[in-house]
Amino acid sequence: MTAEASTEIRDSRKTGSPGATAPVWARLRFEAAASAAEEPTLASLLNAAILTHDHLQDALSYYLAQKLSSTEMNALQIREIFEDAYESDPGLAKAAERDMSAVMERDPACRSFLQPFLFFKGFQALQTHRLAHWLWNEGRDTLAFFFQSRSSELFNVDIHPAAQIGSGVMLDHATGIVIGETAVVGDDCSILQGVTLGGTGKEFEDRHPKIGNGVLVSVGAKVLGNIKIGDGALIGAGSVVLKEVAPECTVAGVPAKPVSGPCMGAAKQMEQNFFNEGHE
Structure with a gap:
């Protein structure tokens, strides 16, 4: 992508220009075309992953299948499963759009929608989980566990397929994130690397955290x-x-205790220096 195009995209987030409200898929295609022209060595990847498709869900089905394929299940088989999921539940694609927008808005290292789509394993792991969760709800437990296992192996993100995760969620860096079976994560949350949403004891039923909307769960x-x-x-x-x-x-510490005042919009602000001035 040209420096001018990249700057225009970043600036549109801040200025509220028409580009800021362009549909995610339209902007992703624009960025892919610009990058293919700028970096011909990636043109084949960008065409196969994005430019040959008509909708975001088609591109996700293709690209995630390429990532997750293995000797046990080839990319074509996985793609067909994912296409069926997206067709059956349009909310999956809408959640992906919100997740991608969340990364763009909250991660200062993110320069374009291309980054989470092609390169950010947190985004890819989350979309894989959404598809595994759909399979879980369809009663296809074994296949859901297959994709959980592949995601854990590939992205180092281990989310039980039964876990419920809202939209507009960012898994930042994502390495080492573990989310248990009965966990619930609300909308617009940010979860950083090394986070565990785990259970206690050996209870079979509800045993994992319930994370509200707009929560920031910081590193580790x-x-x-x-x-x-x-x-x-x-x-x-x-x-x-x-x-x-x-x-x-x-809250902070071991065990965690309240440490300062309100933290309005914590997940979106990504502010982790939460001590008041003069606090020791």
Whole structure:
């Protein structure tokens, strides 16, 4: 992609120009075409992954299948499964659009929609989970576990296919993220690398955290047990959370405790220096 095109795309996020509201798929195709012209060595990849397709879900079905294929299941078989999922549930593609927009809005290292689509394993792992979750809800448990296993092997992100995850979610860097079977993650959350949403004990039923909307769970945090994390909360890096967290509350430490004032919009702001001035 040319420097001018990249700058235009980044600036549109801030200025509210028409480009800022362009459909995700239209902008992704524009970026792919510009990058193919700028970097001919990637033209074949960009054409196969994006430019030959009519819709985002078609491109995702193709590209994720290429990523997840193995000796056990080839790319064509996986693509057919994913196409069936997207056709049966249009909400999957809408969630992918919101997830991609979330990365673009919150990650200062993200220069274009091409990055999460082609290169960010957090986005790819999340879309794989959404498809595995669809299979789980269809009663196809074994196939759902297959894709969970492949995602864990490939992306180092382990999300049980039964876990419920809202849209507009960013898994930043994503390495080492673990989300358990009965976990629930709300809309517009940001979850960073090394996070565990885990259970406690050996209870078979509800045993994992319930994360509200707009929550930021920072690097290496562990949230354990069937506890509720309120909307807009911020979990500090390296924290171990064993008790419920009130909405808009910031907690940190081992075990985690409230440490400062409200954290409005924590997930979107990505602000992790949450101590008040003079706080020690």
